[in-house]
Amino acid sequence: MANNIPPVEIGAMLCRLPTGALTRGPIGVGTATGVQFPDNCPSGSQIVGSFHTHPKEGGGSILPSTQDMREAKRIKMPNLCITNNIKTACYKVRGL
Numbered sequence: 183m184a185n186n187i188p189p190v191e192i193g194a195m196l197c198r199l200p201t202g203a204l205t206r207g208p209i210g211v212g213t214a215t216g217v218q219f220p221d222n223c224p225s226g227s228q229i230v231g232s233f234h235t236h237p238k239e240g241g242g243s244i245l246p247s248t249q250d251m252r253e254a255k256r257i258k259m260p261n262l263c264i265t266n267n268i269k270t271a272c273y274k275v276r277g278l
Contacts, residue, residue, distance in 0.1 A: 187267045190214055193234025196261070197223030204230070214240035216249065221257045231261030231272070242266040246273055 195207035210219025223229050244264050254262045254275040263272040
């Protein structure tokens with residue numbers, strides 16, 4: 183299977199609109215081993231998680247890194263989803 187994600191991490195916040203629909207916040211582009219993206223959602227919506235890539239150039243794991251979990255807890259993000267383009271996994275963030 184071809185790897186269709188770029189060789190750097192990309193990501194965004196997952197947000198729930200007042201209607202219940204899901205959307206995303208602004209997309210961030212990082213390095214092979216990390217990405218920073220704005221920890222905000224469109225006006226009137228709430229953060230329900232984040233989604234970002236772990237490209238093969240950065241190891242390609244679908245497990246959250248220590249940095250991933252630290253950031254999720256910092257902004258009180260309840261869910262964290264990661265893809266390596268082959269598999270995608272979502273995790274509940276504990277200890278909020």
